[in-house]
Amino acid sequence: MGFFGYKYKNQSFSFPQINFVLLCFLDNSTMDHGSIIFSGILKNQEILSLKDNYSQIGVLADSNTKTHCYSAIKNALPIHHLLEVPPGEDHKNLDTCKLVWQLLTDMNFDRHALLIILGGGVLGDLGGFCAATYKRGIDFMIVPTTLLAQVDASIGGKLGIDFQHYKNQIGVFCQPKATIIDPSFLNTLPERELRSGFAEVIKHCLISDSAQWQAIRTKNLKEQDWTTLVHHSVEFKKSVTEKDPHEKGLRKILNFGHTIGHALESYFLAEGNRIFHGEAIAMGMVMESFIAFHKEMITETELNEITSYLIQIFEKQEMPWGDSALIQLTRQDKKNRDNKILMALPEGIGKAQWDVTVSEEELEKSFDYYRSI
């Protein structure tokens, strides 16, 4: 029986007429935990069901992915139960976990069941956490339906939920059985959602590949070559997270833009005025680049290059005035140690340092820099 996906790092990378029905052809024996599979063309409707390998299969969707993604693929999936939860970051919490655990319990799912998560970063983080903790862990697969999830959230095994306005405060590290990436889902995304994911693509270029940065910064959002960029980001993120799965060192470079970005997200979440993850991260990258400039890790020219492109793509957002609240939120960042604020900052373009100590004064200056743009 054929295997129609091909694993990450295999030669080619093109997926014309991608069709999700691939999933049915996955041969479980070819998958390791943490496999990345780019879906290929379906040539055959014959179904080699995952059902043979699992006692039961659940598909977790939210009302958005149920409408835009699930309906297109459900007939091609093996026999399964559909589990539906409300969409969005506002529901990335324990109440939604309780709903998922309740559904799994009611459906008599045992330890040999599989949960397939069809959604963006929020659902992948939450659904993965629920699967990793249900009966002390069942297998799960992530089918990321947003750019953000494809290039970032679904790779690397970070799972979790928000708690008391703190982002991802509760969670575990656990690899999905597989991540199945189908770029055709990008066509279903609103522009704002696509743009949000683009922030992570930009981040990956800035900290790892100056040539790729030069390539993207001459184009606007619509002109980007998504096939190449998804591949580039997945390759980079997978290599970093495999070298340092539990974020003891190297993996921390992926947090560039996220220390301030997460604080902003938490701030707006608490205000009931949520902004998209990528929008917050774009703001964070501007301010953290300023701090890198202040520490002479990048030049003024490089700072201006980064700032002007990020503002071109994301526009200038309203920056809250409550510096002390933002600083307190920054202090809750999981990378901090001994009450010091630690950041990942660029070192020139294409490299980054982690665990750079940042003072509250530098933080405040970076807030003012953003306001002054």
Next chain:
Amino acid sequence: MGFFGYKYKNQSFSFPQINFVLLCFLDNSTMDHGSIIFSGILKNQEILSLKDNYSQIGVLADSNTKTHCYSAIKNALPIHHLLEVPPGEDHKNLDTCKLVWQLLTDMNFDRHALLIILGGGVLGDLGGFCAATYKRGIDFMIVPTTLLAQVDASIGGKLGIDFQHYKNQIGVFCQPKATIIDPSFLNTLPERELRSGFAEVIKHCLISDSAQWQAIRTKNLKEQDWTTLVHHSVEFKKSVTEKDPHEKGLRKILNFGHTIGHALESYFLAEGNRIFHGEAIAMGMVMESFIAFHKEMITETELNEITSYLIQIFEKQEMPWGDSALIQLTRQDKKNRDNKILMALPEGIGKAQWDVTVSEEELEKSFDYYRSI
């Protein structure tokens, strides 16, 4: 600086005048995840604090261990925060987890903090789960204060909480940084609590060591040699869980008595009429031994030997009449697969088989056997 504990499997095993202040002398570099440390005599009040290795230290206790254990050792501990939660299985739930997570958040605990859990099996399971999920996991140590926790719950990295009356429905596998066993805590236990832990000691003998079984079954509860028995049980459980940490095979033998025992616990939990874990497991061992006899895995003499000793120690308990409710609860057992009820059953004395399929009819017969005693 001396290391006053000694690791499991080292030569001697005696702890006269055990004093908990040992904890302050633990050299973090000598501990691997999953270390078992038997505490020794404190000869020196000098404190080499764990504080040097951790950003902050929390001690999690419930109101029982706060009174009976914490008060005796608090002055000898490094600088720490005390976190207190309500005691008992009734509080082994998400609400108590939320309280712990909230306290850790309020105290600004970062990823480099340590949680020391001072309690029995319930608190070890719950506190370990909270630590393993707070900011995707901080280090924790378990200081088991009951016999049950010392010989069973604190060894092997199974963590979790109850959910909707299902025992340990939500949890993870995660090894504590260390388990520190001080048998002097056994002196603080009420007899019923000691007897509850004895059920696991009996189970370990029945499935692994017929000579030890013959040794214990000639003595009543008060005559047992706890030093030897704690050592024996820890050695056996650690060897099994190291060979099969995620319960793919061998580890399942530890579930002898637990398929029916857990169902009974869940039943009584739902009824608001809780019995102790060991009491349920003792009932489970009687009934599951009957099933083993029915399947010709043990002789009638062996069955009678097991039943009569368990009834001598634990007395006959009231057996509920709701067979179908008990069967439904048994079906939720985490070891089941493909909707089959699977059990670990003794094969003679001193050995066991796992994944033995049991029919509903056999279950009902075993219930009737217990009623007929």
